[in-house]
Amino acid sequence: MARVMTRIALAAVLSAIASAATAQTLNTIKTRGVLNCGANGTLAGFGAPDAQGRWTGLDVDFCRAIAAAIFNDANKVKFVPLSSKDRFTALQTGEVDVLVRNTTWTSSRDTTLGLNFTGVNFYDHQAFMVRKALQVKSALELNDAAICVQQGTTTELNLADYFRARKMKLKTVTFASADEAIKAYDSKRCDGYTTDASGIRSEMRKLVNPDEHVILDDVVSKEPLGPAVRQGDDQWFDIVKWVHFAMLTAEEFGVTKANVDEQLKSDIPDLKRLLGSEGKHGEALGLTNDWAYRIIKQVGNYGEVFERNVGQGSPLKLPRGYNALWSKGGLQYAPPIR
């Protein structure tokens, strides 16, 4: 009942706040003095407090980058942990300014939910995990299996589609949070567990014996994960979108947290525009012209953030894959700053 009550409260707020959903997000944030960022609270690598209680993750760092661009202080972020099913209501009601929570960009979320996705900060796909002892080689052998899944996700729908398309039967066991779902899987309530491949890699580490499990190669779906904002405020939409592009551009031109001050002296026009010594690109966004400099100086470029949180510098050790720059065979591509 408690959960229902929060829903009711949210719904009430939803019908009451009119202006939060419209323009002026940037001004509201500036007056408030802090960015409210909707994040995942339990997904190591994307969004979760670490052992010292400091929020870390790819998505978390993205919010820090926005804060750096606005306040010149990457720490002016309040992270609001959101479950899969509550995240959109939180964004719609204005509880958070931006949702960066391994959220898949889909057409209905982009339209009927009243949201706008600003881009893709992680290209992912859905996958299955099973116990090695089952000796399953492919998801196609999972006919009649019981699968644990988290509700309020694209995962839940893809799972149903995948089995329906292949005329296979399944028993879905649906949980409200990932922790409950993974725990039920671990206690053998289900034969398999499914979610975004990156998510599985992260959740796997919560299992009693991670070595006894295997991620199947089958690609269940495309899961482009990205930040989302409310519709109706183009300026704010642009800011969030270009924060990502700035981080990509920095990686493309080799600008890192460590060398950004040195690069300020560079004569390359692209770099001058990125770092704000030429043109008024930051002001055009409603920020200062050194907006990208602040991001890189305080948070780093996309590659650095990737490696530190989910890549080789992290326990997840995910390969860059599709998330490599376009120039390195990946899909991450930023339009030019000019």
Add this chain to the structure above:
Amino acid sequence: MDAADSTKPKVSPLYDPKVRGIAYQVALCALIGVLVYGAISNAIENLTRAKIASGFGFWTTTAGFDINQTLIEYSNISTYGRAFWVGLLNTLLVAALGIVFATILGFAIGIARLSRNWLLARMAGVYVEVIRNIPLLLQLLFWYNAVLKALPEQLQESFIIPGGGFLNRRGLFLPQPVFGNGSGIAFVALILGIVAAIIFRIRIKRRHEQTGVRAPVFAIVLALVVVPPLVALALAGFPIDFIYPYPGRFNIQGGIEILPEFMALLFGLVIYTAAFIAEVVRAGLFAVSRGQTEAAYSLGLPTGPTLRLVVIPQAMRVIIPPLTSQYLNLTKNSSLAVAIGYPDLVQIFTGTVLNQTGQAVEVVTLTMAVYLTISLVTSLLMNLYDRRVALVER
């Protein structure tokens, strides 16, 4: 009345308390109407401005997700509206069974608490104190894990239920009866039997009141209900088949499947609510004056009949109102199902459907209306029963 009216001085309707009362009520209703209208149109306007879909158009849209316990036909190509009914029925199922079992257990424990057997009374007391003081959510999680841990994890190690059933970590699997041609007659026979049993009971009761002659009511009623359908079935050549569950590659296949989530939820709700009902029952029994029991004993009635015929009927009048609120609590508490993965209304509708459609206002309003309706209907039924019990008082 008339005389009083004629002596009453004529007052302007403006000062007539009756007229005023009505006027106030009309004004209040109008005000509430305006507020509700304002709230609704404001909500719609805001939703439109935020470009969030509104209205119940989603009701007929394909849901696209699976539900693992469906009392009515449902698949992932069914609509959101259908998913709503599935969730509602699942809620009603666990609430109804929960109420029945919690009542039985609660009465037993409430009576045990007043037992002259010291150990029994103490154990009942400890039960009530322990269970009442632990949050229900924790208990549910405990039972869920206990259920999962206690049951065999391997298919091959499943407990075999006599008659062709299995019990393991995936649930309880029972043979599913399939009624073939001719079983319709058995059904008709069953209904006729029940009607006959009711008529018989009424007549026997009347005879008992008039002449004091007793009859073995229970045995005859049972016979009336059971024998005709059996005879009908025998005549039709037993046209009932069973689909027996059997072990498959991953799970037990076929038959009726009862989810461990359901068992844990039902168990947790029953154990928890029974503790409260026990207290309600104890208070009710206390409220019946000691003299009643003593009078019954001095007439030579043994303990059992004293309780059943003298004390409990009188205690019922005290018990029913608080019992009703325990029933309502149980129903509302069933929404904690969401924590252990049982697909009740809240899990399916305010969980998945709300999230997939994003239509918080509609979904939450409807869910509230449903719980309100269930509560009002339960209260209504209990009030009717209360009135019947109250009439017994002479």
